[in-house]
Amino acid sequence: MTQRAVLTPTQLNTLARDLLEGAFPLVWVQGELSGVSRPASGHLYFTLKDARAQIRCAFFKPRSQWLKFRPADGTQVLLSARLTVYEARGDYQLIVEHMEEAGEGALLRAFEELKARLAAEGLFDQQRKRALPRYVRRLGLLTSPSGAAVRDVLSILRRRFPLLEVDVLPVAVQGSGAAALVGEMLRRADASRRYDVLLLTRGGGSLDDLQAFNDEGLARAIASARTPVVAAIGHEVDFSIADFVADLRAATPSAAAELLVPDRLELGAVLRRRREQFEQCWRRWQQSRAQRVDHLQQRLHQQRPQARLQRGRERLVALGRALERGLDLALRGRDERRLQLARRLQARHPRVRLAELQGRLKLAQQRHAGAGARLLQQHRLQLRALGRALHAVSPLATLDRGYAILRRPDAGPVVRHAHELQPGEAVTARLADGEIDLRVEAVRPRQG
Numbered sequence: 001m002t003q004r005a006v007l008t009p010t011q012l013n014t015l016a017r018d019l020l021e022g023a024f025p026l027v028w029v030q031g032e033l034s035g036v037s038r039p040a041s042g043h044l045y046f047t048l049k050d051a052r053a054q055i056r057c058a059f060f061k062p063r064s065q066w067l068k069f070r071p072a073d074g075t076q077v078l079l080s081a082r083l084t085v086y087e088a089r090g091d092y093q094l095i096v097e098h099m100e101e102a103g104e105g106a107l108l109r110a111f112e113e114l115k116a117r118l119a120a121e122g123l124f125d126q127q128r129k130r131a132l133p134r135y136v137r138r139l140g141l142l143t144s145p146s147g148a149a150v151r152d153v154l155s156i157l158r159r160r161f162p163l164l165e166v167d168v169l170p171v172a173v174q175g176s177g178a179a180a181l182v183g184e185m186l187r188r189a190d191a192s193r194r195y196d197v198l199l200l201t202r203g204g205g206s207l208d209d210l211q212a213f214n215d216e217g218l219a220r221a222i223a224s225a226r227t228p229v230v231a232a233i234g235h236e237v238d239f240s241i242a243d244f245v246a247d248l249r250a251a252t253p254s255a256a257a258e259l260l261v262p263d264r265l266e267l268g269a270v271l272r273r274r275r276e277q278f279e280q281c282w283r284r285w286q287q288s289r290a291q292r293v294d295h296l297q298q299r300l301h302q303q304r305p306q307a308r309l310q311r312g313r314e315r316l317v318a319l320g321r322a323l324e325r326g327l328d329l330a331l332r333g334r335d336e337r338r339l340q341l342a343r344r345l346q347a348r349h350p351r352v353r354l355a356e357l358q359g360r361l362k363l364a365q366q367r368h369a370g371a372g373a374r375l376l377q378q379h380r381l382q383l384r385a386l387g388r389a390l391h392a393v394s395p396l397a398t399l400d401r402g403y404a405i406l407r408r409p410d411a412g413p414v415v416r417h418a419h420e421l422q423p424g425e426a427v428t429a430r431l432a433d434g435e436i437d438l439r440v441e442a443v444r445p446r447q448g
Helices: 009-023 104-121 148-160 178-192 216-224 241-245 253-260 264-302 305-347 350-392 395-400
Strands: 027-037 044-049 054-059 076-086 091-101 138-143 165-170 197-202 229-233 405-407 426-430 435-439
Touching: 009 076, 027 054, 054 076, 104 216, 104 241, 138 148, 138 178, 148 165, 148 197, 148 253, 178 197, 178 216, 197 253, 216 241, 229 241, 229 253, 350 395
Parallel strands: 054 091, 138 165, 138 197, 197 229
Antiparallel strands: 027 044, 027 076, 044 054, 076 091, 405 426, 426 435
């Protein structure tokens, strides 16, 4: 009996895993997410499917946390993954290494990121944008020369305003390198200073078709241009970064053409109304001037030049007389003022002043002499009174009443007491009319 090789499920799954991992080390797979779940572990589990098949996938932490978008059912994604078998259940699955949005989703996310960044820098601010001239004389049209947009724009411009000069500046509006070509043409047109406005336009398409106008370099070229830029990209529902940065956004290329130039019929009607208004104003002005001339002629007829000259002469004579009277009054006033000043000067002449001062001096001298005599007489009377008072208390007055003053012959002190003398001692007695030399015979002091 032939010996058979029998494998266990584990061995079989291990062999299948090794075979798959060896044959497919790293694959890129695109599909739609389904059954997306993120348990507490932080890992991401989902099914990747297309119209006919599906495969289980696992996106382990921490790489699953670095995603720049939020995975959800129905999202188209592009995976970089390793093909393997989960041995415990024998499930065929992908271990994801990298995941990004695919197709429109990736482009939309890049569009929103660039839009938010440029808006934060102020490139979309209305204050930064330039005003378009009221009437555009020369237009630079940046578009594909073979597209439908250029035909629509040129047709509308010729119909509405044939006087406009239009230069078609051919550029690629789709595909790799289109954004750089558009930006370069825009910078060259702006540097030429030839155009009043630059129109950037193309027809409608998908987000991928309009990708050239979502370029950061082109957006900065539009923002730095000195010439006003109008953007008309795609259909009315389409929006591009160029639309937000441009000085004016038109919903469609045809709408841009209508915004840039006036309708020649409407402009002709406006010009006709302006001409009629001008003619009316001119006629009214002529009528008013004619009326003014008639009025002046009537005044000239009523007021002949001879009469005006006569009135002028009479007025001149009156003014001359008034001037003479004024001069006469002024001279009289000056003479009176001069006389007043002469009288004041005469009154203040040094001779007059000196005589006045001499009179005052004489009067002062007389007053001084009288006052001196009166003062001298007063002092004499005071001296006599003082002499009489002094004589009344003088010792000589006492001698007149019969008293005497005793003094030793040697002009010693006055003898006041009896005990100061000794019998036989010589003394001199001073009387009112002379002196007497005496000798003491006896000394008799008064008792008690």
